[in-house]
Amino acid sequence: DADVTQTPRNRITKTGKxxxxxxxxxxxxxRMYWYRQDPGLGLxxxxxxxxxxxxxxxxxxxxxxxxxxxxxxxSLSLESAIPNQTALYFCATSxxxxxxxxxxxxxxxxxxxxxx
Amino acid sequence: xKEVEQDPGPLSVPEGAIVSLNCTYSNSAFQYFMWYxxxxxxxPELLMYTYSSGNKEDGRFTAQVDKSSKYISLFIRxxxxxxxxxxxxxxxxxxxxxxxxxxxxxxxQVQP
Numbered sequence: 001d002a003d004v005t006q007t008p009r010n011r012i013t014k015t016g017k018x019x020x021x022x023x024x025x026x027x028x029x030x031r032m033y034w035y036r037q038d039p040g041l042g043l044x045x046x047x048x049x050x051x052x053x054x055x056x057x058x059x060x061x062x063x064x065x066x067x068x069x070x071x072x073x074x075s076l077s078l079e080s081a082i083p084n085q086t087a088l089y090f091c092a093t094s095x096x097x098x099x100x101x102x103x104x105x106x107x108x109x110x111x112x113x114x115x116x
Numbered sequence: 117x118k119e120v121e122q123d124p125g126p127l128s129v130p131e132g133a134i135v136s137l138n139c140t141y142s143n144s145a146f147q148y149f150m151w152y153x154x155x156x157x158x159x160p161e162l163l164m165y166t167y168s169s170g171n172k173e174d175g176r177f178t179a180q181v182d183k184s185s186k187y188i189s190l191f192i193r194x195x196x197x198x199x200x201x202x203x204x205x206x207x208x209x210x211x212x213x214x215x216x217x218x219x220x221x222x223x224x225q226v227q228p
Contacts, residue, residue, distance in 0.1 A: 042220035107159030
């Protein structure tokens with residue numbers, strides 16, 4: 001979905017390096033999410049933000065941090081990357097809570113991260 | 117035990133077949149149920165949305181929810197090769213502070 005963009009699309013890094021994944025959206029949604037996807041495990045929630053000042057941990061937040069710089073931008077950082085953080089990372093947005101009847105989430109194209 | 121269970125497949129069917137995809141769940145508070153479709157190297161996109169129990173139809177796709185059995189299904193009629201993708205079920209308790217809980221996804225291949 002071109003309304004939700006992620007950079008970079010692919011990244012290879014080494015153990016111990018600091019990595020930032022960025023997400024931008026033009027949908028005007030308040031809610032933004034970071035997920036990781038691993039084979040056989042589906043999508044697991046890392047962090048979510050309901051507005052710039054409301055950031056919450058998801059089910060697998062250890063080793064990650066986030067920053068909501070503006071309504072449109074939500075960044076995910078790996079302070080010291082480790083190999084088991086190799087995964088596909090997705091950012092998503094939602095307009096639930098803004099009068100939407102559903103909790104539809106709109107996903108970006110994903111970032112494939114490899115930690116060697 | 118995961119909150120949402122989904123058979124990973126792969127499920128391979130001939131073109132034109134009826135496909136049945138299923139998820140079971142354990143949290144009785146779930147009341148919003150969704151199916152997302154994910155093509156290779158793409159992000160998931162919403163396919164069907166259902167609130168509480170019942171059926172919902174959209175073209176070749178039908179979503180069913182049976183809350184008493186904690187079981188949801190997605191049926192695809194007259195399946196096409198373009199339906200080949202991974203299908204993820206997702207659910208939530210409300211549109212408040214809870215985020216979605218996803219199944220692990222079922223990979224579907226429709227053979228021409």
